[in-house]
Amino acid sequence: MSARVLVVDDQEPNVRLLEAKLKAEYFEVVTAFNGLDAISKTNDHQPDVILLDIMMPGMDGFEVCRKLKADRRTRHIPIVMVTALDQPEDRVRGLEAGADDFLTKPVDNLPLFARIRSLLRLKVLLDELRVREDKVEARGLSPVEANETDISGSRQLIITGEERIAEHLAERLPDEAVAEKEIDPAKAVSRAADGFDLIIVDLTTKVFDALRVCARIRSNSETRHVPILAIVDPDEMARSVRALDLGVNDIVNRPVDRGELNARIRTQLRRKRYADMLRERLDDSLEMAVTDPLTGLSNRRYLSSRLEQAVQRVAHGEETACVMIADLDYFKRVNDSYGHDAGDAVLQQFAECLRHRARAVDLVARFGGEEFVVLMPSVTLNEAAIGAERLRATVNKLSFRLPGTDSVLAVTVSIGLAEIHAGDTVDSALRRADEALYRAKAAGRNCVKLEKVQTKAA
Incomplete structure (x- = not known):
C-alpha cells in the first residue's frame, strides 16, 4: 500500500535515513525540518501519515501535534512520534496531544512499516467517510465533531487466558469505563459482537492462540470496526508486527503502565466515535436523499x-x-x-x-x-x-x-x-x-x- 509520508526532524541525517527507508518501499516522501514547516507542509501536501520528531527547537513535536489535531483540515491524519524518549510519561504526553503511536530511535524497519500499514488502513476508511461528509456539509449541515475526553459508559471487553490477569488489567482501565472479562476464546469471539466499544486482547497468554482470536474478531462483519488494543511482550517484536498486520489497532507493552493504557484507550475510543458519527451522518444523508421529509415515504x-x-x-x-x-x-x-x-x-x-x-x-x-x-x-x-x-x-x-x-x-x-x-x-x-x-x-x-x-x- 503506497502513500505520502511527511517526515519531520530538525536533524537532516535522521530525515534522510527515514526518507531512504520509505522510498525503498515506494512511499512518496515529503520532508520538513521544524514545527512551522511541518504544519505548512501538512496543509499543502495532505500526507497520509506523519512521522514527527519530538525534540525540536522552537515548536516541539508535542505542540505541532496539538495544532494539527486541532485543525479540522488535518486532524484525521495519523501522527507517529519518532523519538529517543522512551518513558511512559513521554508516551502519555504525546498521546494526550493527539499522537497515534510512538517509535523509538533508532527506528527498526519491521515496526515502522507495520505501524504505517496499520494507520493507512484506518485512514483509507476515514477518507471514504470524510468525502461523503464533505458533501453533506455542502448541503448546509453542521460538521461532525468527536467528543475529545468523555468515555463514560464505554464498554470494554478484556480477553485473556487467566482470571487473575483479567482482574489485573481491569484495575488499570479508566474509572469511567465498564469492563467485562472473558477467558474462553470461543465465547470471547461471540461476545465481541455484543456492542463493545473496545476490545483488549492479551497476546502474551499461553492458554490459547490470541492472534487467532484477533483475526476472527476482525473478519466478522459485526466487529470489523471495533478497535482492538493488544497487550504484548516487548521482546516479541515479530508477534507485535503480526498483530498489527492482522488488524489490531494499537499495542501496549508489558508491564502495563496505567497512564499509557488509559491514554491509548482514549485515543482509540475518540477515533471510533468519530468514525461512528461519520457513518451515522452518511446513513442520515442517504436517507434524506431518498425520503420525503413530511411523510417519510420515498421521494x-x-x-x-x-x-x-x-x-x-x-x-x-x-x-x-x-x-x-x-x-x-x-x-x-x-x-x-x-x-x-x-x-x-x-x-x-x-x-x-x-x-x-x-x-x-x-x-x-x-x-x-x-x-x-x-x-x-x-x-x-x-x-x-x-x-x-x-x-x-x-x-x-x-x-x-x-x-x-x-x-x-x-x-x-x-x-x-x-x-x-x-x-x-x-x-x-x-x-x-x-x-x-x-x-x-x-x-x-x-x-x-x-x-x-x-x-x-x-
Whole structure:
C-alpha cells in the first residue's frame, strides 16, 4: 500500500535515513525540518501519515501535534512520534496531544512499516467517510465533531487466558469505563459482537492462540470496526508486527503502565466515535436523499430510479408491473379552510394509510403536493385495480384528525392506474396513469380509473 509520508526532524541525517527507508518501499516522501514547516507542509501536501520528531527547537513535536489535531483540515491524519524518549510519561504526553503511536530511535524497519500499514488502513476508511461528509456539509449541515475526553459508559471487553490477569488489567482501565472479562476464546469471539466499544486482547497468554482470536474478531462483519488494543511482550517484536498486520489497532507493552493504557484507550475510543458519527451522518444523508421529509415515504428522485428498473425488467420479459397515481380530492380546500398545518396532517395520515395498504414489495412515494405514486411489481392491471379500489374504500371511511383539535375531516381520493408495457419509458407509463387519474377526476372523483386499452385495427 503506497502513500505520502511527511517526515519531520530538525536533524537532516535522521530525515534522510527515514526518507531512504520509505522510498525503498515506494512511499512518496515529503520532508520538513521544524514545527512551522511541518504544519505548512501538512496543509499543502495532505500526507497520509506523519512521522514527527519530538525534540525540536522552537515548536516541539508535542505542540505541532496539538495544532494539527486541532485543525479540522488535518486532524484525521495519523501522527507517529519518532523519538529517543522512551518513558511512559513521554508516551502519555504525546498521546494526550493527539499522537497515534510512538517509535523509538533508532527506528527498526519491521515496526515502522507495520505501524504505517496499520494507520493507512484506518485512514483509507476515514477518507471514504470524510468525502461523503464533505458533501453533506455542502448541503448546509453542521460538521461532525468527536467528543475529545468523555468515555463514560464505554464498554470494554478484556480477553485473556487467566482470571487473575483479567482482574489485573481491569484495575488499570479508566474509572469511567465498564469492563467485562472473558477467558474462553470461543465465547470471547461471540461476545465481541455484543456492542463493545473496545476490545483488549492479551497476546502474551499461553492458554490459547490470541492472534487467532484477533483475526476472527476482525473478519466478522459485526466487529470489523471495533478497535482492538493488544497487550504484548516487548521482546516479541515479530508477534507485535503480526498483530498489527492482522488488524489490531494499537499495542501496549508489558508491564502495563496505567497512564499509557488509559491514554491509548482514549485515543482509540475518540477515533471510533468519530468514525461512528461519520457513518451515522452518511446513513442520515442517504436517507434524506431518498425520503420525503413530511411523510417519510420515498421521494420523487428515488421513485424515478425504481421506475426505471421496473421498465427495464418489463422490457426483458422478467415481470409485469403497474403504476398507481393517487390524488386527494379537493385538497386545496383543506389548506384554505383549516391552514397548512391541517393540510400537512392530512397528507401524513394518508401516507400512513398508503403504507399500511401497500404490499411489502410495493414502492410508495410522494410525487408532489397531494399526489402519490405506488409502483406495484408482479401484478396485472386487473389485480392492481382490486388493490386500488380497496385503498379508495378505506380512505372513504377514514376520519382525518386535525392537529390540536378534536375535529375530523372526511377526505376522498381519486386513483389512476396503468400497466407498464414493453417499450415503455418512465414518462410514458406515468403519463398513462395520469390520464387515467384525470378521467377519475372528470367522473366525479372518489373513484378508480384504468388506462384505456389500445386495440389494434383488424
